[in-house]
Amino acid sequence: MKNILLTLIINTIVLGTVYAGGPWPQPQGNAYIKLSEWWTVFDQHYTDTGLIDPNVTTGIFNTSVYAEYGFTDRVTGILNAPIVSRAFMNNLLSRTTNEIIVPGEAINTIGDIDLGVKVGLTKPGSSFPVALTVTFGLPTGNPAGGTQQNLQTGDGEFNQMIQLDAGRGFMLGNIPGYFSGFAGFNNRTKEFSEELRFGAELGLATPNRKLWITGKLNIVESLKNGATAATATSTSLFANNSEFTSIGVEASYYIGKRVGVSAGVTGAISGEIIAAAPSYTIGVFYDMK
Numbered sequence: 126m127k128n129i130l131l132t133l134i135i136n137t138i139v140l141g142t143v144y145a146g147g148p149w150p151q152p153q154g155n156a157y158i159k160l161s162e163w164w165t166v167f168d169q170h171y172t173d174t175g176l177i178d179p180n181v182t183t184g185i186f187n188t189s190v191y192a193e194y195g196f197t198d199r200v201t202g203i204l205n206a207p208i209v210s211r212a213f214m215n216n217l218l219s220r221t222t223n224e225i226i227v228p229g230e231a232i233n234t235i236g237d238i239d240l241g242v243k244v245g246l247t248k249p250g251s252s253f254p255v256a257l258t259v260t261f262g263l264p265t266g267n268p269a270g271g272t273q274q275n276l277q278t279g280d281g282e283f284n285q286m287i288q289l290d291a292g293r294g295f296m297l298g299n300i301p302g303y304f305s306g307f308a309g310f311n312n313r314t315k316e317f318s319e320e321l322r323f324g325a326e327l328g329l330a331t332p333n334r335k336l337w338i339t340g341k342l343n344i345v346e347s348l349k350n351g352a353t354a355a356t357a358t359s360t361s362l363f364a365n366n367s368e369f370t371s372i373g374v375e376a377s378y379y380i381g382k383r384v385g386v387s388a389g390v391t392g393a394i395s396g397e398i399i400a401a402a403p404s405y406t407i408g409v410f411y412d413m414k
Contacts, residue, residue, distance in 0.1 A: 147256075147290055147292050147303070147305040147307075147326070148245070148247075148254040148255055148256040148290035148291050148292045148305055149254060149256070149292070150195060150198065150199055150200065150201040150243050150244070150245045150249075150256060151193050151194060151195030151201045151414070152195050152198055152249070152414060153195045153196065153197050153198045154195060155194075155195045155413045155414045156192065156193065156194045156195070156411075156413045157191075157192065157193045157410065157411070157412050157413065157414070158190070158191070158192045158193075158410065158411045159190070159191040159192075159387075159408050159409070159410040159411075160188075160189070160190055160408060160409055160410075161188075161189050161191065161387075161406050161407065161408030161409075162186065162187070162188055162189075162406065162407050162408065163186070163187045163189060163404060163405070163406045164184065164185065164186040164187070164404065164405055164406075165184060165185060165400060165402055165403065165404035165405070166182065166183070166184035166402065167180075167182070167183060167184065167400040167401060167402030168180060168181070168182045168183075168402075169400075169401045169402070170398070170399060170400050170401050171369075171393070171395070171396040171397055171398065171399050171400075171401050172397070172398070173366070173397050173398050174397070175395060175396070175397050177401045181214060181215055181216075181217045181227075182214075182215040183212075183213070183214045183215070184212070184213055185210065185211065185212045185213075185278070186209075186210070186211045187207040187209070187210050187211075187236055188207065188208055188209040188210075189205065189206060189207045189208065189236070190204070190205075190206045190208055191203075191204065191205050191206075192204045193243075198245070198249045199244060199245035199248075199249065200242065200243070200244055200245075201242070201243040201244075202240075202241070202242060202243075203239070203240070203241035203242065203243060203258070203260070204238070204239070204240060204241075205238070205239040205241075206235075206236075206238045206239075207235060207236025207237070207238070207266070207278070208235055209233065209235065210233070210234055210235060210236035210266060210278035210279075211231060211232070211233045211278075212231065212232055212270065212276045212277060212278050213229065213230065213231035213232075213276070214229050214230055214231075214271075214275070214276060215229045216228055216229040217229075227273070230271040230272065230273075230276060231276070232267060232270035232271055232276045232278065234266060234267045234270070234278045234279075235265055235266060235278065236265070236266040236278045236279055237262055237263060237264060237265055237266040237278075237279040237280065238262075238263045238265045239260050239261070239262050239263070240260070240261050240263065241258055241259060241260035241261065242258070242259055243256050243257070243258040244256060244257050244258075252293065253291065253292075253293050254291070254292060254293075255289070255290065255291045256289075256290045256291075257287070257288070257289055257290075258286075258287070258288045258289075258290065258309075259285070259286070259287050259288075260285070260286045260287075260288070261283070261284075261285055262282075262283065262284040262285070262286070263283065264279055264280070264281050264282055264283055265279060266278035266279020266280070266281075267279060268280055268281030268363070269281070277363050279363070280317065280363040281315060282313055282314045282315040282317050283314050283315075284311055284312060284313040284314065284317070285311075285312045286309055286310065286311040286312070286322070287309060287310055288307050288308070288309030288310075288322070289307060289308055289309070290305055290306070290307040291305065291306060291307075292304055292305025292306065293305075297329070299332045300329060300330065300331070300332060301329075301330045301332075301334060302327070302328055302329040302330065303327075303328050304325070304326065304327045304328075305325065305326055306323075306324065306325040306326075307322075307323070307324050307325075308321075308322070308323050309321070309322040309323075310322070313351070316351045316352035316365075317351045317352075317365050318347045318348050318349050318350050318351035318365055318366050319347075319348045319350060319351075320345055320346065320347055320348065320368075321345070321346040321348065322343070322344065322345050322346075323343075323344040323346075324341065324342055324343040324344065325341070325342045326339055326340060326341040326342070327339070327340050328340075334379070335378060335379045336376065336377070336378050336379075337376070337377045337378075338374070338375075338376055339374065339375050339376075339377070339389075340372070340373070340374050341371075341372065341373045341374070341375075341391070342370075342371070342372055343369075343370070343371045343372075343373075343391075344369075344370050344371075345367070345368050345369055346368050347365075347366045347367060347368045347397075349366050351365055351366065352365065364398045364399070365398075366397070366398055367396070367397060367398040367399045368396060368397050368398075368399070369393040369395065369396030369397070369399045370393065370394055370395050370396065371391055371392060371393045371394065371396075372391070372392065372394060373389060373390060373391030373392070374389060374390065374391075375387055375388065375389025375390075375406070376388055376389065377410070379412075383411055383412050383413060384409070384410070384411055384412075385409070385410050385412065386407075386408070386409050386410075387406070387407065387408050387409075387410065388405075388406065388407045388408075389405070389406050389407075390403050390404070390405050390406075391403060391404050391405075391406075392404070
């Protein structure tokens with residue numbers, strides 16, 4: 126049976142406001158908090174040669190808390206915590222007799238937690254802000270769940286990523302907008318390959334700034350310098366040497382001065398060792414600014 130492969134694309138989650146993410150640190154004493162549900166369900170995946178193969182239906186659901194807090198005008202603390210993570214696999218059936226070959230299973234735990242610090246390299250209010258972010262990926266999820274130890278809510282490795290962001294706000298007539306881009310390096314442990322990460326996003330809002338539409342491009346390139354297989358075998362939800370190019374879009378709407386809701390979809394347009402299906406997110410956020 127071919128492996129079922131999925132890499133969580135946390136960086137594709139659009140956070141619903143210019144000041145959450147990107148090169149804009151939170152002002153001192155301000156916070157941005159988001160509670161969201163992210164999920165993907167897939168029955169096919171990109172192979173290590175970029176082709177698409179079928180697999181038993183597999184999925185993962187993450188209920189996450191994302192938070193940013195401005196310790197100073199140039200230093201922001203970041204938390205991304207999947208507080209409930211459910212990974213499942215349907216029954217594997219025989220194509221000839223329709224009998225169950227491998228029964229389906231599910232696990233429910235927390236996921237891998239990310240802790241980060243964003244430092245503004247330019248002065249607050251700069252017309253072209255630049256920020257440096259260091260993120261630590263904690264192995265708090267389950268790397269080997271289920272009777273076959275092939276269900277995962279984490280990859281079991283401690284990683285450290287450094288990322289440089291730059292961007293700019295602008296006006297198109299009476300329509301506010303922004304664009305930003307980033308480049309990063311993800312150092313991984315336990316024989317996982319290091320990664321290069323790149324991305325860009327463009328956001329536009331209605332004149333009253335209540336509705337934001339944001340598009341994102343994300344690229345992950347594996348250096349393929351780790352072990353051939355650094356995770357459990359069949360039906361692993363996290364894979365080594367995976368890479369992809371993904372695009373996504375999200376709409377965020379302020380239902381009050383500080384509270385809003387969002388919904389979005391992201392999918393890989395090409396990849397290796399990654400799910401060939403879109404992921405979805407819905408959430409509610411509190412923007413103190």
